[in-house]
Amino acid sequence: MKKGVLLVNLGSPDSTNPKDVKRYLDEFLMDPRVIDVPRWARILIVRGIILNTRPKKSAEAYQKIWWEEGSPLIVLSERLQEKVQEKTTLPIGLAMRYGSRSLKKGLQQLVDQDVDEVLVIPLYPQFAMATTETINVKVEELRNAFFPQLKISSFPAFYNKPEYIDVLSKSIEEHIKNLDYEHLLFSYHGVPERHIRKSDITNSHCKIDGSCCITPSKAHEYCYRHQCFETTRLVAEKLGLKENSYSVSFQSRLGFDPWLKPYTDRTIERMGKAGIKKLAVVTPAFVSDCLETLEEIAMEGEEIFHETGGEEFTTIPCLNDRDDFAQLLAGWIDKWRIVDVDKAIA
Structure with a gap:
């Protein structure tokens, strides 16, 4: 073969063009594994509400990047x-x-x-x-x-493979080694909490309670939350990051259902208000820079940080090419x- x-x-x-953005968002958001509600409800939410308001705003965001x-x-x-x-x-x-x-x-x-x-x-x-x-x-x-x-x-997912951790860690190190930063934030794309429970092959392990992700289980093979925290842990170990010098957050939430926490925008805001002046952000859920990294983090995130007292905001590129x-x-x-x-x- x-x-x-x-x-x-x-x-x-x-x-x-807003028409192209609308067409793209329709295909994306009508996917039952993205917005996982009955089709009639998805049509109501996506075609009845979101696509009547969001395409123009999203088109403006795409134009920036x-x-x-x-x-x-x-x-x-x-x-x-x-x-x-x-x-x-x-x-x-x-x-x-x-x-x-x-x-x-x-x-x-x-x-x-x-x-x-x-x-x-x-x-x-x-x-x-x-x-x-x-x-x-x-x-x-x-x-x-x-x-x-x-x-x-x-x-399969390669979030914890040593050779991947080596490449990711090297990329991060190259960007922070000469950077006088106070905190490194690992921002991952968010998902609704119900997605974590739906992906639990044991039907009992994932409780999103702060302990299940560090308790060994077969559920981890398909647990996005565990895999994000594990990627962070392995990189921090590889780079020798000090405790409390880094943390994890989740971005890009949509709608009103509970999504994985803490939220990135609120985390950035909290750090600015807490007196952190120099913040670096890496986005390891993405291998390619995109709207979520170039606009949501590098532009909106920086704006939030500066508005709340922060001074230096650095976005670490994805692995890209x-x-x-x-x-x-x-x-x-x-x-x-x-x-x-x-x-x-x-």
């Missing part, structure tokens, strides 16, 4: 794909879960190269229902409908070329 790889990221609107080449997330993903392709002989495809660069197109491009076995790599270090799971479910739907001949495997990150992915891919996916990441 001829093997190929499909890198998958979130996606982006085709442009900053848009590059000449296009969406930063798309451009950076393409650069990463090119670098990984240079480091391996297997065909490397790229697709987005949402938007015009679809999963179907990505799979078809590999099939057109006579590939009949595909490794799907969700570009998310931590597993979440609204990221990794929705990619895997959609890929399986497409396989059944259009590519029944394909053998497809999915790359770093050579060592591309080499890490290529190494895993080459191992998969000769063994199965579980052994490739072991």
Whole structure:
């Protein structure tokens, strides 16, 4: 069998035009693993409320961070794909879960190269229902409908793999080693608390009570909250960060249901009011800089920090197309070329 790889990221609107943003948000927010309520309720919330108010505001936010080449997330993903392709002989495809660069197109491009076995790599270090799971479910739907001949495997979450922690830690260290900062904030994308409980394969472990994430359990294989805290712990250990010099928060909440806490915006505000003058923020749930890192953190976060008394606010870039990150992915891919996916990441 001829093997190929499909890198998958979130996606982006085709442009900053409100119509394109609205089309993108409709596909994204109508995903039952993103807003996990009955379809009638999702239609009411998304098409009855959100899409009548949010596209214009989101379009303005995209305009602030848009590059000449296009969406930063798309451009950076393409650069990463090119670098990984240079480091391996297997065909490397790229697709987005949402938007015009679809999963179907990505799979078809590999099939057109006579590939009949595909490794799907969700570009998310931590597993979440609204990221990794929705990619895997959609890929399986497409396989059944259009590519029944394909053998497809999915790359597991790599949040705690030593080689990933090495690359992430090196990236952070390069940006803070000459930085006179007082606190390092690890800001992860938030999810509703109910997503954590729905992903609990034991149906009993995840209580989000401050102790379950550090108590060994099979549930951790699919627990986004645990995986975020574990990534932070491992990086802090690798970098020798002192206790109380770093913390974890969660950003980008939507709606009124309880999401993972503490919230990033309120954390930044609290730190400014507490007298912290120099704050650095890293966003390890993202491998590519995007709206959530370039606008929500680097712009809105900095504004909040300055308004509450903070002075120096530093945003640490995502891994993007770093050579060592591309080499890490290529190494895993080459191992998969000769063994199965579980052994490739072991």
